[in-house]
Amino acid sequence: MTNPESGPEMVAPTRAEAPDGAAAWVRPAPPMKAPAPRVTRRMPRWSEVRELVQFRRPTADPVRRRLEGALTIGDLRRLARRTTPRAVFDYVDGSADEGVTVARNRAAFRDVTFLPEALHAVKDPDLSTDLLGRRISMPFVFAPTGYTRMMHHHGEAGVARVAQRNGLPYALSTVGTSSIEEVHEAAPEGDNWFQLYLTNNEALNEELVDRALAAGVTTAVLTIDTAVAGRRLLDVRNGLTIPPSLTLQTFLDMSRFPYWWVNKLTTPPVEFASLRDFPGTSADVAALLFDPGLDYDDLAWLRRRWPHNLLVKGVLNPADAERVVAMGADGVVVSNHGGRQLDRTPATLHMLPAVRAAVGPESTVILDSGVTHGQDIVAAMALGADAVMAGRAYLYGIMAGGERGVERAVEILRAEYQRGLQLLGLDATSKIARHHVSIPGGEAWPPSDRRPEGTWPAGSWV
């Protein structure tokens, strides 16, 4: 008997009664061969083909060409890796110790579940929002990052110009390679913030505050998660340390990037520009900046001294958030320094709801660390942030194409953010609400036995 399941090409047989009453497999007659259907043909028309194949106009500008091909921040990262010496790329991309925190930050965003609302008109959504008394074009702030001119000679001034053009704040770092004054000159109308590392040199602290005031800085950001420098193993291995001790391999790799070298050697030296006049080597300055003596008295001093908005960056613990706000800070930046300082901390997104509950609705809460997609911004806003900060996202852009690369990073994030809002059924940033997202695991953090008693409203955090 033929096995009915053998041979995929066979027509399925049917079961029939044999004359002796036994069941037998009967193969049905093959279907009659139908004639091929008649197709009416005509001459091809070029105009129709042209509609299908829209050739892009070739561009002789290689930066433009590669940036146009970048559709995600991940694409910019890949370009940055190709265009920048490996040690410099590693300095940006790398993280502390085993990279547990940096992976958690990303995983937390990927684990977010969005729940859309049906049938709302979402044409031309309003992406803007209020942040610290100003209207900004979307809830995004350029995080402070040191050494930006090492990544690309356009440096901090280029980032500040992009921020100004896009109606977004830019936070210059104390260890920026352009000074407070240079950034002010590059973007005089910009919402220019200044990130402070307070040192045990009071005169220097005073001077930095005065210069920031004179340059019209609107917001000071005190970074508090750098009591000592995190251990970035890639930098140690590449010899990109302070003072530098480049390995031969690092040096040889750098020689593959003549464009980068020429720009380094023909533009002002890469140095801590706001600390230019400070006597001593870069190692002396670095030793001063990572101050293990920083404590709440320093925050109290800065609050007395700084008359404008003051944010504290590097807060993860809701109890700390509550305390700094009680001391007069206008808000906090929930940050683990992008996984570059203490490794094995929780993802900032998971701490965000508890921090928001601790400081209440009036204080500013900015979510930082791991933002690489516009939908990350949507998630952070739903979980209680007023805006996000990102560092690497725009640094990949600057490495890939200087100022235009930063612009591209903003374009990508803005388009993703807008599409995220629209597909959620929302026509404005202000419509994002807690019920639009859920975060598995996040709700359970921190475990109740690790929550200091009475430090933030019990039960009010999600």
Ligand SMILES: Cc1cc2nc3c(=O)[nH]c(=O)nc-3n(C[C@H](O)[C@H](O)[C@H](O)COP(=O)(O)O)c2cc1C
């Ligand atoms: C290359 C680099 C340099 C940084 N320098 C500083 C700095 O000088 N001051 C500071 O407060 N944070 C600094 N940060 C941390 C950023 O402000 C921000 O917290 C971090 O980049 C957020 O994580 P993300 O890169 O995943 O967005 C730096 C980050 C990077 C990547």
